[in-house]
Amino acid sequence: MTVTAADLDVVLGCFDQALRPVVDRDWTRRAGDVEWDCRHTAEHVGDCLLSYAAQLVTAPLEGYVPLLATMEEGASxxxxxxxxxxxxRLLAAAVRTTGPDVRAYHPTGLADAEGFAxxxxxxxxxxxxxIATGLGVPERIDPPRDVCARVLARLFPEHDVEGDAWQALRxxxxxxxxxxxxxxxxxxxxxxxFGE
Incomplete structure (x- = not known):
């Protein structure tokens, strides 16, 4: 079971589909159980995924590429x-173009493109x-369970949760x-x- 850039595309589609209809709401509300508001949480996602892309294209074996993506003040x-x-999307592009032998630093082990995806x-x-919880979106995020199952198998191989793969991943x-x-x-x- 491999996690691919296509899986990341699907997840990003779920993210957009759940949140695009509510961009007119108050995004200064707290995002679920995290410390940030919804805007900062979206910024964090962008920064985190861009950082993962930077890791793949630079492939450092120690430490993160010292890159920080921040949102412009006044952004809607x-x-x-x-x-x-x-x-x-930049991470998905990096995953698509990274060879299978490339490894890059992550605190949880030198990761390959599949791991970063x-x-x-x-x-x-x-x-x-x-973000959806903070904004009161009733349906919230509803990802395909096969994608969740592949992500679980890649990142949490020791998990023994049966049933719904989205709930197990959460x-x-x-x-x-x-x-x-x-x-x-x-x-x-x-x-x-695995094996490294």
Missing amino acids: NAQALDVALTGG AMGCVEALMHGED WCAGRIELPGRPRRTDWTWRGAP
């Missing part, structure tokens, strides 16, 4: 959403859900509790490919 909510999507999916899904990422499973407060994913 629609532009804040575009910041997040731009970072994601999977991490990008988690960032967009979890923080998209945070639990693995410390977002929700499940019956008989308290919300995780100490968790990490696997950045490095």
Whole structure:
């Protein structure tokens, strides 16, 4: 099960579909359980995914490329959403053009293109859900379960949660509790490919 740039495209589509209809709402509201408001959370997604793209194209073996993407002051909510999507689309482009032997630094292990694609999916899904929750979007994010299953297999290979892959991914990422499973407060994913 491989996570691809196409999976990231699908996730970004879910992110956009859930949030584009509500760009007229108050994005200074807190985003779910995170410390940031919805605008800053969108900015964080864009910065994070752009940073992942930078890691892939530069391929440092130690540390992050010292790059920070920030939103221009006075940007509209629609532009804040575009910041997040731009970072994601640049990551997808980097994943498409990165060879299978390339490895780049991530604190959870030297990651390949698949790993960064999977991490990008988690960032967009979890923080998209945070923004949707903060804005009171009833449907929130509803990603395809096959994409969630591939991301789970790549980043959380030890997970033993059965049932809905989206709920399992949210639990693995410390977002929700499940019956008989308290919300995780100490968790990490696997950045490095299997066997490395």
